[in-house]
Amino acid sequence: MIFFPAIILVLFLGILSVLLLDKRFSRPAATLFSAIALAIIIIMFVYYLSGRTANYSETVQYISAFGISLQFFANGFSVPLSLLAGIVGLAAIIGGNPLQEKGKVANSLVLLFEATAIGLFASGNLFLFFIFWDIGVIAAFFMISYLGDGNHLNSAKIYLLYSLLASALLLFGILMIYFYTPIRSFSISIIEANAQMIPLGVQEVIFVSLLIAFMIKMPVFPFHSWMQSAYSDASTQGSMLIAGLLSKFGAYGILLLFLMLPVARTYAPYILIIAIASAFYAALNGIRKDDLKRMAAFTSMAESAVILTGIAAFSIFGLDGAVYGMLAFGLGIALLFLSIGSIEFMFGSKHMSILNGVVKEAASSAYSFLFGVFAATGVPITAAFIADLLIFIGADKSFGVLGLIPLFSIIIVGAYLYYAINKSFFDTESSVEIVRYETGHWNPSYALLIFSILALGIVPSLILGFR
């Protein structure tokens, strides 16, 4: 079974056809190939869910000099996360670019990003992980610099500097792991088995450099400066993918780090402290934002901190919760950004002070935003509820009451998001003028995302059945 190479191949065929076909066919072609990819992902999902052994690896030789091969793992992390990538990618293509401005470039970038995200989540060795990581970073860079608006060039510069600092640290860490593991290998499973033999000092160096790299990408408190402007200036598709998938690259990286390096677990309390700081920093910063995209950006940052708490707990509950959280928060934040993008498209503004009574003219977007807020704040029957539950049970077991502190940041996040809803969406006394009456194709995307969020919220055993 070669699911992952097949998915990536399909997506690259999609890029090719988008680039070669006429502009008019760019969205249909992209939608088609993305849907085929999602279908393969779902088949794979069902295949592994139906009791077949889930820890399966697919290997194709690539560079023999370093023992590097194309190696993909299908396990409890990679399959759910590729599902996330497939859904968010498809939703972004269908609804994210209503006028198909620069449609060819935009759609092929989304497909490229989707392919790299799936490749990264499934990669069985660190070299491949790094390659996919950087392709994703560059694809997102063009979504900000070339497709973005507002002060996008400056945001792109800052984003690129931060991201490639992360890449440099990542490369260094990976090379150190390779050369200091007794059996020289990039393969994650071999490193997991042998990492305890790396000298302690070297482990600490590796841990710190990789941790910073992943924290930049998540983003977590001291390394988040690129986030606000990048999230808010990227194109709608770009914000959906960056918040929904790119930030999960970092979370998944930290998860791998905890799985691989024994020294990481001794630092868990410090990670918890960083997570608490980050959660409250994000929650408190979000309050004062007028720009809805920036508000959503800080929501995403607070969610990242919650995921980090789950990973730091490093128990069955914590890890399950973290994976579930990446999935749930990824879908929720993509829904939020998509609805904000659509609202901005229709009303010409994304500022709370200008928007009023959105629900009158754009009911579907308004209710989707509301649902996105439910998903972000972990209201029961949404997926995020299960994630929060698992994460905080895990955190309570590992850290005691201290582990529950990040939970309160979610309350603050909820408070300001519900305030925004009240003020801009459902207060119909006065309403803002519509700038453009055309409606995009965003309703199918809303449906896809909301359906996934509900499905995962109501039937958690879909994901938890894997372990």
Add this chain to the structure above:
Amino acid sequence: MIHSIVEYGIPLIILAMVTGGFAFLRRRDRGPMALTGLFLIIAFGIGLLAFHSGYDFVEFGILRIDGFSSMLLSFFAIALLLVLMLAKDEEEPGLFNMLFCLAASGVFFVVLSYSLLSLMMAIELISAATALMVLNGGKKRIEPAVKLFVISTVAISVFVFAVVMIMPYDLSFAIAPLQMNTGLVGSSLIMLAAVLFVVALAVEAGLFPFNIWMADVYQGAQGHVTALLSGVNKKVAFIAILYVFFVVFAGYTKVLSPLFELIAILTMFFGNLVAMVQKDVKRMLAYSSISQAGYILIGIAVGTTLGLDASLFQIIAHTFMTIGAFGIVMWLGSRGINTVDDYKGLFQRNGFMGVAFAILLLSMAGVPPLMGFVGKFLLFSSAIGSGLVALAVIGIINSFISIYYYGKVIVSMADRTEKGSLHPSIGVIAVTLICLLVVLVVGLYPQPLISILSKSVLSVF
């Protein structure tokens, strides 16, 4: 049969090229260029044949044909061909062609040289011909031409001095390990000779602190001449460094390693930090090319087989990246587009060339899955593998610094201002396409090239 093709073909093709360059010399005639191109293609074929057959012999006491040199013969033939394609729009193509043939024969002599003397002559030939090429574009190019000529003459003098110094130790001028005169082993004189060799070759290779001349010359010369300087001349100097320090001074590699480390670090920092403040793209690329010399030197400082593989890989990678990039810069320069601000909106003005330039720049910055990344990956991993962690860290820091200025250009190209579209000439498109393909294909699947390189490195060192 094949043996005689290789044996007679290689000297003959060099001879034919030089003769052809002179015989058909008419200043404004473009025809002879095609002939030179044909000779280069034949040289490429013969090199491939020699590499494939695995010959190892010495001709006339000055030409050594083995896996390493024949591989490089083929590679430089391609690189020179690319430069020749860029030079199509030269004002005085006949004259350029003649000088180009001289420089090309010099390149082949360096690659094939088995004697320190022929190495020296060949380097001199290249730099004299290149200085005249720089001059070729008119009066305002006198200053860079004179700079290049003077500095390379001084370098050659130093080189001669160094050759003379090792005379008492060596029984011949051959590029073979030093034949020790037992009474003099360990004398500081031989270290002095080694240092002089470093100085002489550092000038051509653009290593700190002997690279102050580079930016002026690169900026002042015409685009294709800059491509030649950065893509071929500099790389040839690195091949000479390999010959001198890994064959002649093979016993001293360990002693010299710290010196190379130091120079590598200084060169990387110098190139990258100065490039950061440049506004002119051509000048910025000149400094970036200096920093790339520093990366290449990492592998030489490491000195293991893996290190040399990595250096060679980076040499080849940077040749393609730099020729492609300078080709595009040359084309834009002819439209009056020079500074980073002028590059605004290039993605809209010509999408293909914009994307190609962005990919070449990203490859120079070392972003996967491009060829420049594989080169840097091999370099840094060879350094960490030999315990030079600090060197690798500094390399990685530098490759991060370089993002700043490459990113600046790419961001500027992404700006959406409405300007008229631009169309390059066929030669520029072809060169860009070839360089882009190489950078992408080898970046995605580097294994064949790496195995060719390690095979050829094992045949000499």
